[in-house]
Amino acid sequence: MRNRCILHSDANCFYASVEMLLNPELRGKAVAVCGSTEERHGIVLAKSELAKKAGVKTGQANWEARQACPGLIVVPPHYDQYCKFSRLLRNIYLRYTNLVEPYGMDECWLDVTGSTQLYGSGEQIAEEIRQTVKDELGITVSIGVSFNKIFAKLGSDMKKPDAVTVLDDSNWRERIWPIPVSELLYVGRSTTRKLMERCVYTIGDLAKTDPAYLTSWFGKNGMGLWIFANGEDGSRVMPDGYEAPIKSVGHGITCSCDLYKNEEVWKVMLELTQDIGHRLREYHLCAKGVKLYIRENELDGMMHQMQLPYPSQSPMEIAQAGRVLLEKWYHWQKPVRAVCVTAINLVPEERPVQLDMFGDENARMKRQKLENCVDEIRSRFGKRSIYAASLMGDLHMPGDGRHEVTMPGMMYT
Known part of the structure; x- marks a missing residue:
């Protein structure tokens, strides 16, 4: 599976970026999109880069965010607009491949393995998408380029905003293994706590842990985490419009x-x-x-x-x-x-x-x-x-x- 070319595109500060497009007076300011803006107990749903640098965090109560950033501008969410821009983003991705799998409203995986002969390398395609999104929609994306979905997503988180990160056979171990294990997809708070109790602190530690131990700790999910950490993820990018069988x-x-x-x-x-x-x-x-x-x-x-x-x-x-x-x-x-x-x-x-x-x-x-x-x-x-x-x-x-x-x-x- 190492011959695949997978991209993960993540729109930067998506809700806040859309709000700044809708209201240009918000540009260059610390902005937070908050639910229940009239209530002090509403929470931060998204924040701009300036608000993030000031210490505003997603999930904070409104009053906590204002304490962290006294000049914070709080705006209510407009989900119809977020859905619209999400569709526009996917339409840009579909110019390069029909294998476009959403992961939330602001993230998508793209399998461009079959597109490289037409559009150049994965890095070239990612750069072209990054610039096109900026020019046509006025928002920015960070894109990870790798040979599987897990590493592509890690790559899109490494450099923000408006950047492309390549993780290939020549560099993925040195760049990914030192990252805290909590950054790996599907490693949540509880799993992180259990791993750290067993002295597994980084993705490299996880990769070097005996799979039998991980299976005894987490069942079949433990083996899955070991596969992810060692770059063996073989999951497919599903085609646009794919509907999975309803299991719940x-x-x-x-x-x-x-x-x-x-x-x-x-x-x-x-x-x-x-x-x-x-x-x-x-x-x-x-x-x-x-x-x-x-x-x-x-x-x-x-x-x-x-x-x-x-x-x-x-x-x-x-x-x-x-x-x-x-x-x-x-x-x-x-x-x-x-x-x-x-x-x-x-x-x-x-x-x-x-x-x-x-x-x-x-x-x-x-x-x-x-x-x-x-x-x-x-x-x-x-x-x-x-x-x-x-x-x-x-x-x-x-x-x-x-x-x-x-x-x-x-x-x-």
Whole structure:
């Protein structure tokens, strides 16, 4: 796989860059795009280079960002514009290859292996894309060039903004192995902590660790991390428009302020599962299990899952399973900032189900008809045309539409 030429293009300070295009008076100033700009508990979604240099960080509360940068200009997000510029970026990439795989709104992988005879080396293509984006869209990108997706992404992070970094057989070990292991894709906070407890501090340390040890620590994911660290990633860049088979249906959100009680989290889960139930009906699928992810206000997370007694499309049944997981596993040592509910172990809705002779199947069928009717009304007249009384009032969910933006892309192998 070393003969491939993979690019990873990352738009610099994407949200903030778009805001400065929409309002040229913001150029050259410290700008942060924040949710709930009228509330001190809103968080920073993106920041400009000047704001970053002043110490503003993504995920900070608005008031913390203003403390770090007293002259900070805070603006609300405009997701419709971010989606528009994301499409324009992909249209530029598609001039060079149809193998363009999004990873979030502002990042894409490109496989230009078959394009090098037409457009030159990977570095030349990357430079041409970098300049074209700057000239046509007025924003900048940083591009990593390498022989696999993992290293290409590392390369795009090495030099910012508006730069191209090449990692090939001649230099990748000396440049990548000294990097902290936390920078490797899919090495999150929990995995980093476990690795550092075992004296694995850099990507080079990870590469030199016995795969058997990594497998004993992390299961099959440990072997995957070893492969990534040693440059053996063989995952493909999927073609533009590729839709992966649906394996789960999830919905999550970062709340506009911290949550302190089960009841507050329950309302958020119930609101999120309205959309999950609707999408399951659209896909003609039912969930056999539910997964709950809770993130504390200091960004540590908890994830657990459980099986449902019956395959279900019911928002209420999915939310109730989430509540069971919450009450069983979350001990409220810290308040909650983000909630994500996912329907897992999906099966076709027409698959026969073994009934429970002690269950009330008639009651379940009545609820299903009611929820189908509610879903139809919401589809025709809007999501707030009909909803549970318990969802009235402030749910501490931002109203700026961020949770309705489809964020494309995970890696496919």
